[in-house]
Amino acid sequence: MSVPITPQLKRFISNSSRVRPSNLLFKHHYLHYYPHHLIPVNCLWSTFYKPQQPNPYTKSQRYLSTMSEPSFYSLKAAMPGNKTFDFADLKGKVVLIVNTASACGFTPQYKGMSSPIPYALYDKYKDRGFTILGFPCNQFGGQEPLDDAGVAEFCTVNHGVTFPLMKKSDVNGDNTNEVFKWLKSEKAGIFGITRIKWNFEKFLVDQEGKVIHRWASTTTPEAIDAEVAKSLEKK
The missing domain is CATH 3.40.30.10 (Glutaredoxin)
Incomplete structure (x- = not known):
């Protein structure tokens, strides 16, 4: 399915850093962000949503790492x-x-x-x-x-x-x-x-x-x- 590049879509893409998953409305396989244009969810999700990477260190390990700095x-x-x-x-x-x-x-x-x-x-x-x-x-x-x-x-x-x-x-x-x-x-x-x-x-x-x-x-x-x-x- 092709998506027309409209002024609204351009603004959406340029402001994508402010888009949060909680602000997006889903219906079936498409995102109803603009009334007249349906955009595949999987495209937007992979483009704009960057999952937070888990910290490989535990709280105690992070504490010990700061304590090990030489004084x-x-x-x-x-x-x-x-x-x-x-x-x-x-x-x-x-x-x-x-x-x-x-x-x-x-x-x-x-x-x-x-x-x-x-x-x-x-x-x-x-x-x-x-x-x-x-x-x-x-x-x-x-x-x-x-x-x-x-x-x-x-x-x-x-x-x-x-x-x-x-x-x-x-x-x-x-x-x-x-x-x-x-x-x-x-x-x-x-x-x-x-x-x-x-x-x-x-x-x-x-x-x-x-x-x-x-x-x-x-x-x-x-x-x-x-x-x-x-x-x-x-x-």
């Missing part, structure tokens, strides 16, 4: 000597995380983070619930050639570093450590670029485990002092 406090990092740093121990603290290198033009920033000088961030705020975690990385110009023991000695002797240093690892690519993978997913850099661009990029995490700032390598520890102090004032 800052579920992260862990490898430390020298086959030790593990558990981020659950950081609850309630403000944390600055930095990818570091020993032979970089930005290496003197170590002094602004931890050294025997009054304005060094770690020494200035550590008693108020602040800490710094360093992640040595050799991905940028090969500027971290030392092994873990060498990094620790270099930082202690030359810059007076006393904050925790993690095991040397990658911050970009397939072998990115899970901490930087999470940080980058939470806070992109300029122009929405997530990858780490160079040594000494910085992430500031508040007392609730949220990334509140990301700074480029050129931003010195002294320049972020006010933001660290402001974060520590939050209750």
